[in-house]
Amino acid sequence: MAQLQTRWAVLGPGAISRDFAVGLRASRHGVLHAVGSTSVDRAEAFAAAHGAAAFGTYDEILARDDVDAVYVGTVHTTHAALSVRALEAGKAVLCEKPASPTIDEVQRILLAAERAQRPFLEAFKTRFGPFAEALREFAAGGDLGAPVRFEGAFGFDAGVREGRLFDPSLAGGAILDVGCYPVALAIDLADAAGRPIMPDYHSFAAELVGGVDGAASAELAFGDFTAVIATSVIENLSDTGILRFTDGEVVLPDVWGSRTESPSQLIVRRGGAERVIEVPVVQPMGAEADALSLAIAEGRLEVPQMPWAHTRAAARVLTDWREAALTR
Template identity: 80%
Template sequence: MTQADDTVQTRWAVLGPGAISRDFVVGLRASQHGVLHAVGSSSAERAGAFATEHGAAASGTYDEILARDDVDAVYIGTVHTTHAELAIRALEAGKAVLCEKPASPTLEEVERILDIAARTRRPFLEAFKTRFGPFADALRELVAGGELGALERVEGAFGFAAPVHEGRLFDRALAGGAILDVGCYPLSLAIDLAAAAGAPIDAPEYRRFEAEVVSGVDGSASAEIAFGGVTAAIATSIIADLPRTAVLRFTDAEVVLPNAWGSRTESSSTLIVRRGGEERVVEVPVVQPMAAEADALSLAVADGRLEVPQMPWSHTRAAARVLTDWREAALAG
C-alpha cells in the first residue's frame, strides 16, 4: 500500500474498550487505510459489548486478540501504567502499535518499548494527535523556513478543571496527574518545533519546575526548559481551566495559536502571524486527527518503516525524558 492506494486497509484491534478508544473508533471511520476488526480487554465480556456496539468482527481477551493473524495493528487506549506491557506484548506478537500518549510514565519503560520495536521490526507510534495534519505541517514549515527569524521561545498551556478529584486522574498508582495527562501536549509541541529549528532535543536544560500536589498527584504544574536556543515555557492543570492558546516567539515575529490543541475530532486550523505591527491570519484545512495518526501508522506498515516522521522515536524519547523528570520533581516537592 502506498499513500495513493486506498484499496488495502489495515485491520485494527482496539485494546482497552474505554472512552478514548471509543473516540479512536469514531476517528478510524474517517481514515483512508484503516478498519476496526477486533476489540481486546482484560474482560472478554466488556470487549464483546464494545465490539457489538462498534461493529467489530472479533473480540476477546488481550491474549486472544494478539494471537490472531487477521489483526495488523493495535491501538492501546488503556491507563498509562499498562501501556508498556501491552505495547511489548503486541510488538512481540507481530503487530504494529499506536499507543495513546504518554507511551509510558517513565523513560526507562519507553526505552524498553522502543528496543522491542527495533528488535521485532514492527512500527511503534506514540499517539500525539496534534502532530498530524496541515496545522502541524504549517508550524514546522514556519520554523524551518526561517522567514520569521529564529525560533526563540514556545509558550503553551493545557489545563482543565476536573469536576471531581477522584478516579484515574487523581490516582497516583495509575500515574494520574496533569503532567502526563495534558502537560505532555505543550511539551510535545515545544520538542517538535525545537527539532524543526535544528535545536538539540536530547539534552534539555531544566530552568524551573513548579507544581501543586492535590490528592497525591500533580494537580497543576509549570516548567521552563531549554532545548538549545529554544526555550519552552509550559503549564498544565487538572484542577483549573487554562487558556488553550500557544505563542511562538521568533526573532522577527510572533505566531499566536488561538486553539493550539484542537479536539479529538478536529485538528486546529488558525495561525495568527504578527510582524512589524501587522497581523496576518492563516487558515489551514481541518482533519480528523485520530484518523490521520492511524493512517500514518498504516503507511509506515505498508512502506516497511518502523517510525512515523511526524512523531519519530527521538521525539518520544525526548518527551519521556522530560515528563519523567518533571513529574519526579513535582511529586517530590
C-alpha cells in the same frame, strides 16, 4: 508497496478508544476488526457500537492472524506491557500518549519494536495535518526571524478529585495526562528549528493534590529556544499558544484542537501588521492511524511526524518533571 488496508484491534474499550474508533472511520486505510478487554461485557458492548468482533482477553487478540495493528487505549501504567506483548506478537502498535510513565519503560517498548521489526507510534494526534506542518515551517525560520520562545498550556478542571486522574497507583496527574502535549510540541518545534531536542531544565514547579500533580509548570531550554509550559487537571487553562520569533510572533488560538478536528487557524503578527492563515482540518486520530498504516506498507519502524527520538526525549522530560513534582 504493499496493500495499505490495515485491520485494527482496540485494546481497552474506554472513552479514548471510542474516539479512536470514530477517527478510524475517517481514515483512508484502516478498518476496526476486533476489540479486546479484560471484561467480555465491555468488549461486546464496544464491538456492538462500532462494528467489530469482541474478545475477552488481550491474548486472544494478539494471537489472531487477521489483526495487523493494535491501538493501546488502556491506563498509562499498562501501556508498556501491552505494547511489548503486541510487538512480540508481530503487530504494529499505536499507543496512546504517554507511551509509558517512565523513560525506562519507554526504552523497553522501543527496544521490543526494534527486535520485532514492527512499527511503533506514540499517539500524539497533534503531530498530524496541515496545522502541524505549518508550525514546523514557521519554526524552521523565515520572514519572522529565528524562533526564540514557545508559550503553551493544556489544562482543565476535572471536577471531582477522584478516579484515574487522581490515583497515584495509575500514574495520575496533569503532567502525564495533558502536560505531555506542550512538551511534545516544544520538542517538535525545537527539532524543526534545528535546535537540540533534549532540553536543559530552567525550572519545574507543581501543586500536589492527593498525591498526584494537580497542576505543574516548566521552563525548558532547547539551546537558544525556550519553552514555557503549564498543565493542570484542577483548573481550566487557556488553549492559546504563542510562538515568538526575533521579528514577530505566531498566535495559535486553538493549539491542541480536538479529538475530531485538528486546529485550523494561525495568526501571524509582524511590525504591527496581522495576518490570519486558515489551514484545512483533518480528523487527527484517523490521520495518525493512516500514518502507521503507511509505515507498515513501506516497511518502516517509525513515523516521521513522531519519530522515536521525539518519544524518547518527551519521556525523559516527563519522567524528570514528574519526579521533581512528586518529590517536592
